[in-house]
Amino acid sequence: MLQDCNHNTWGAECKQACGDCRDNITCNAVVGVCDVGCDPGVYVTLDKPMCNQACPNGLHGYNCTQTCQVGICYGSDLCDKKTGACLEGCLFAGYQEPSCTLECCNGTYGLGCAYKCGACADGTPCNKSTGLCPGECDPGFVGDMCTEKDGALAPASIALLVIGILFLVAGILGVLFALWVYKK
Incomplete structure (x- = not known):
């Protein structure tokens, strides 16, 4: 006699744990497969159809079909198997974490866009890697990064x-x- 299993369990007496089914939908209570597919970061094989195989290194996403970006992540070219995010931050300054593929928003710069730009003239954005202003500073500010108050009256x-x-x-x-x- 078949019984209903609680969420994320299957099999005789519901003692088997489901794999990572897409959108947290429970697996088939009889055979344990994910009828809706797998969450990102895991996949199925013919011999293991339960959505419990982690993506191989260098791959991520649904069914592990996306390749990790090469040469943008600090530490290695490995990425988060679900999202593709760099695990240890960006290799280069001027890019937003965690993907390290989008430039810093205007007004920020540096590794992980962690710093605020100075007072560049006319609201001109600073260099997203270095924070240097491309031209003059707003009145009252001096220095390459326009962060020092002008002390002269x-x-x-x-x-x-x-x-x-x-x-x-x-x-x-x-x-x-x-x-x-x-x-x-």
Whole structure:
């Protein structure tokens, strides 16, 4: 007599574990095969049709039909058997993890796009590998990466500061004069 098995089990008394069936759908309760196919990262063979064979090194995806990208992953050309992601990060700066095939978004740079760009002029993106600004910096910033505050005051700023100090002194003198007149 055939009994219903709980999710992801099959066979007599439901003691056998299902393989990695696609979309977490349970396997056939009688023979254990995945009627809907396998999840990424595993495959079936004629002698082992249970979706429990890991993709061979260098392959990934559904039925292990996709090849890992060569020369982009740090440490080796092996990739995650399900997603194809680089296991130890990107080999080159300027690319987003985990796939290491997409350039950093504007405003970020470096290995794994882990750093923020400086204040490049007019919002120009920095070099995605090095972080260097391709031209000038926004006003108030200096350096190759436009991350250092410009410590020098512009002549106009100095003039405004002097005028402000003069008004402050004149105001204080005016108050002192008013107090002197009031006491007389």
